[in-house]
Amino acid sequence: MEKPIYTINKIAEILSAEASIKNEDYVITQLLIDTRLILQPESALFLALDGHRDGHLFIEDAYKKGIRNFLISERKYLIKYADANFLVVNDVLKSLQKLAKFHRKQFDLKTIAITGSNGKTIVKEWLCQLLASDFNIVKSPKSYNSQIGVPLSVWQISEENNLGIFEAGISTVNEMQQLEEIIQPQIGILTNIGQAHAEGFASETDKLEEKLKLFKDVEVFIYPKHLAAKFPEVTLPGKTQFSWSGKEPADLQVIEKIIDGNCCFLKAVYKGEEATCRFPFIDTAHIENGLICWATLLSLGYKQQDIVSRLTLLSPISMRLALKDGINNCTIIDDSYSADISSLIIALDFLNQQNQHTQKTAILSDFAETGHSNEQLYGVISNLLQKRNVQRLIGIGPNITKNSYLFPATSLFFPDTASFLAQSRKLSFNNETILVKGARTYQFEKISKVLTRKVHDTVLEVNLNAMLANLQQYRAMLRPGVKIMAVVKAFSYGSGSFEIANLLQFHGVDYLAVAYADEGVALRDAGISLPIMVMSPEEYALEAMIERNLEPEIFSLEILKSFMDLLPDAETQFPIHIKLDTGMHRLGFNADEIEELGKILTSSKKIKVKSIFSHFVASDAEVFDEFSRQQIEQFTRESQFLISKLGYRPILHLANTSGISRFPEAQLDMVRLGIGLYGFDGACKEAFQRVATLKTTVTQVKELLPGETVGYHRIGKMPNGGKVATVKIGFADGYNRGLGNGVGHMMIANKLVPTLGSICMDMTILDVTGLDVKPGDEVIVFGENPKIGDLADQLNTITYEVLTNVSQRVKRVYFYE
Ligand SMILES: *Cc1c(COP(=O)(O)O)cnc(C)c1O
Numbered sequence: 001m002e003k004p005i006y007t008i009n010k011i012a013e014i015l016s017a018e019a020s021i022k023n024e025d026y027v028i029t030q031l032l033i034d035t036r037l038i039l040q041p042e043s044a045l046f047l048a049l050d051g052h053r054d055g056h057l058f059i060e061d062a063y064k065k066g067i068r069n070f071l072i073s074e075r076k077y078l079i080k081y082a083d084a085n086f087l088v089v090n091d092v093l094k095s096l097q098k099l100a101k102f103h104r105k106q107f108d109l110k111t112i113a114i115t116g117s118n119g120k121t122i123v124k125e126w127l128c129q130l131l132a133s134d135f136n137i138v139k140s141p142k143s144y145n146s147q148i149g150v151p152l153s154v155w156q157i158s159e160e161n162n163l164g165i166f167e168a169g170i171s172t173v174n175e176m177q178q179l180e181e182i183i184q185p186q187i188g189i190l191t192n193i194g195q196a197h198a199e200g201f202a203s204e205t206d207k208l209e210e211k212l213k214l215f216k217d218v219e220v221f222i223y224p225k226h227l228a229a230k231f232p233e234v235t236l237p238g239k240t241q242f243s244w245s246g247k248e249p250a251d252l253q254v255i256e257k258i259i260d261g262n263c264c265f266l267k268a269v270y271k272g273e274e275a276t277c278r279f280p281f282i283d284t285a286h287i288e289n290g291l292i293c294w295a296t297l298l299s300l301g302y303k304q305q306d307i308v309s310r311l312t313l314l315s316p317i318s319m320r321l322a323l324k325d326g327i328n329n330c331t332i333i334d335d336s337y338s339a340d341i342s343s344l345i346i347a348l349d350f351l352n353q354q355n356q357h358t359q360k361t362a363i364l365s366d367f368a369e370t371g372h373s374n375e376q377l378y379g380v381i382s383n384l385l386q387k388r389n390v391q392r393l394i395g396i397g398p399n400i401t402k403n404s405y406l407f408p409a410t411s412l413f414f415p416d417t418a419s420f421l422a423q424s425r426k427l428s429f430n431n432e433t434i435l436v437k438g439a440r441t442y443q444f445e446k447i448s449k450v451l452t453r454k455v456h457d458t459v460l461e462v463n464l465n466a467m468l469a470n471l472q473q474y475r476a477m478l479r480p481g482v483k484i485m486a487v488v489k490a491f492s493y494g495s496g497s498f499e500i501a502n503l504l505q506f507h508g509v510d511y512l513a514v515a516y517a518d519e520g521v522a523l524r525d526a527g528i529s530l531p532i533m534v535m536s537p538e539e540y541a542l543e544a545m546i547e548r549n550l551e552p553e554i555f556s557l558e559i560l561k562s563f564m565d566l567l568p569d570a571e572t573q574f575p576i577h578i579k580l581d582t583g584m585h586r587l588g589f590n591a592d593e594i595e596e597l598g599k600i601l602t603s604s605k606k607i608k609v610k611s612i613f614s615h616f617v618a619s620d621a622e623v624f625d626e627f628s629r630q631q632i633e634q635f636t637r638e639s640q641f642l643i644s645k646l647g648y649r650p651i652l653h654l655a656n657t658s659g660i661s662r663f664p665e666a667q668l669d670m671v672r673l674g675i676g677l678y679g680f681d682g683a684c685k686e687a688f689q690r691v692a693t694l695k696t697t698v699t700q701v702k703e704l705l706p707g708e709t710v711g712y713h714r715i716g717k718m719p720n721g722g723k724v725a726t727v728k729i730g731f732a733d734g735y736n737r738g739l740g741n742g743v744g745h746m747m748i749a750n751k752l753v754p755t756l757g758s759i760c761m762d763m764t765i766l767d768v769t770g771l772d773v774k775p776g777d778e779v780i781v782f783g784e785n786p787k788i789g790d791l792a793d794q795l796n797t798i799t800y801e802v803l804t805n806v807s808q809r810v811k812r813v814y815f816y817e
Helices: 008-015 055-064 092-105 120-131 149-154 176-183 206-214 224-232 284-297 304-311 341-353 374-387 398-402 418-425 445-451 464-476 491-494 500-508 517-525 539-547 559-564 591-603 622-646 657-662 788-794 799-804
Strands: 018-020 031-033 042-048 069-072 083-090 111-115 138-140 163-167 187-190 220-224 239-246 253-260 265-272 272-278 321-325 329-334 358-365 392-396 412-414 430-439 459-463 483-487 512-513 533-535 549-552 574-579 607-611 651-653 669-673 692-704 722-727 745-748 751-754 762-765 778-782 810-816
Touching: 008 018, 008 083, 008 092, 018 392, 018 491, 018 574, 031 149, 042 055, 042 574, 055 069, 083 111, 083 284, 092 138, 092 149, 092 176, 111 120, 111 176, 111 607, 120 138, 120 163, 120 284, 120 745, 176 206, 187 206, 187 284, 206 398, 220 445, 224 483, 239 284, 253 284, 265 559, 272 284, 272 669, 284 304, 329 445, 341 358, 341 374, 341 500, 358 607, 374 398, 374 412, 392 398, 392 418, 398 412, 418 445, 418 559, 418 669, 430 692, 445 657, 459 464, 464 483, 483 651, 491 500, 491 517, 491 799, 500 512, 500 517, 512 517, 512 722, 517 533, 517 788, 539 559, 549 559, 559 591, 591 622, 591 751, 607 622, 622 657, 651 669, 657 669, 692 799, 751 762, 778 788, 788 799
Parallel strands: 031 042, 042 069, 069 083, 111 163, 111 187, 138 163, 187 220, 220 239, 239 253, 329 430, 358 392, 358 430, 392 412, 459 810, 483 512, 483 669, 512 533, 533 549, 549 574, 574 607, 607 651
Antiparallel strands: 018 083, 253 265, 265 272, 321 329, 321 810, 459 692, 692 722, 692 778, 722 762, 745 751, 745 778
């Protein structure tokens, strides 16, 4: 295929745009929607798209960075830059799509399109791995599957490609047709169709019909067999249809599934021929995605034996980065799967959120980015590292090494991962944050392993994206201007300390609250600069608090006096927070003390009342709503009285998580958000996204004879014998003893199994009779199933306690994408 050349005039013509062209010489290769991603400004066209922020607001920044070609819809930006080319259209997004459609038509390229509710990205990445030896593939980066992502993906097609693999996702009606016209696929894969989240669609059938528009003209359509029975009224697309199923007869039908340790053996029949494939994973979703790849390879004409040997090499894909404890007091950001500019920016932004170490190091492999010279590519990377304050680079791979002159002299280079590992003991890593980011082929997981402190086999996984999504949910419930104080007491409800605070600080919460002074000290020492309120300031810690600018909650006249005595300067105006007792009767000023409090507060300039607050007794419980309303009323009365004495208005706050949703009128100036960040609204209900998953592993498996018992005092009885598995978590890790004797359950090999006998200090014994379980197998203690709420119910307690009881011995790992 001839390479199309897009002069700025040519683009104007394709788009029928109104053009203000000052210089005709520009040839465009990059479509740019984010000014952080500039590779080569002279060949980029900046698209002022309406995202969550209006792209026109970034024109100035783009211009400063050397961009001279702009596609806009707001005419007023035309006049500002005399030497830049402007194309004006009605709708920038439609124009991007139009351009992508034009580009697609220039190539006679075979393309595979993938859609479905889950698994699109994994199936795409796996197909690329499986077919890489036979094709020069162009694919969607990451999960670029939206109205913007798809045209940008298709724009990457170049003359050397002979296969395209693109994913498409939609959220509402009338979106898929556009994506079909852009991708023009010959092979269509529908991964599955989820039941939930039909928002944007009138019915499940509507959603399916909309999705199938992607496959309007495909030759081959690959789909799950059960679909046909479930939606008999829907006509399936494709000249040829290829179905797969784990149960019923289908073109590719699984007839046996055996889970063996961490592997799954699938036996399936195609045209009467049986074949068995070994997958190196056992979870249902991965197995299904593997089966979809199998079906796709068959429909592309590959032979069973060849396919089976390729599928064995698949590995689970993680698109997320993980934050872990490293050796020598380092923090490791493990992103050992991808190496492209846009994911580098995400990783560097995450690196930059980390305040606990000033020293930052990046270990990067060669990058894959088509359409640009190596010099441009590594120039951009060098620039990004410098802007994000990364002091040290370790580059691994021939290309990054060849371009070493683009990086600071302190950088180190190695031809491959093995030579880095051979030298790694001699390199010093100390008290720094290290980003480990490489293309899959570089196997950087080996590097992470060397740099990470050995993680005990029981880990609490914390999903930072879920936490951010929950934060957004509550933000959306607030009246405009209401501030958020994030409550991060008790190691952020057991999830971490600076790791969570860094995230919340970066994402713009206004305040943090901790319970005790030492929690605040730890956050300050880890570089957290947000204002921090300490809710139970101990008298002996007041000096340390003053030193670190930690703001005490003042709940009695005694503590107020002690604190004022400690403040040296008469004019310090040290920020304090006044707690009123409106019914909790835990801490706070009683009604009859307010008068006196007002007098003291106005008598001195040593302190300044930053906020006045109180706490609901039962904002989550309807039966106490009357009492909650009385609390609001009392708080309003008393705080107004204090304000009238003070002569200024401090921040007023009252609502905790369930107060935010249940008493919007009590949002006042600020809310205190705690358990809501973890997805719980109130004591038990899991309302939003799940943040925490507690996992452990099997240490030993035993077969027992009838009548034998397990554990202390022979409590765990096995009248009929059976199989037991010992796992590495006990009451010292926070797995409550009340969960013993079958009260609690854990998930193992996709089955919920009961505990047997008493919970020990460091171990628990599970009844795994009839299951195929081996040492090293993963066990879910809580997460998707069982849920934290299940454990709370079994223990007759609340989710707060289950979460915060996970002991500090259990390592925390943070995921972010
Ligand atoms: C713990 C706490 C909160 C947070 O409560 P959630 O129910 O977790 O949102 C708010 N205010 C005070 C005073 C607290 O002690």
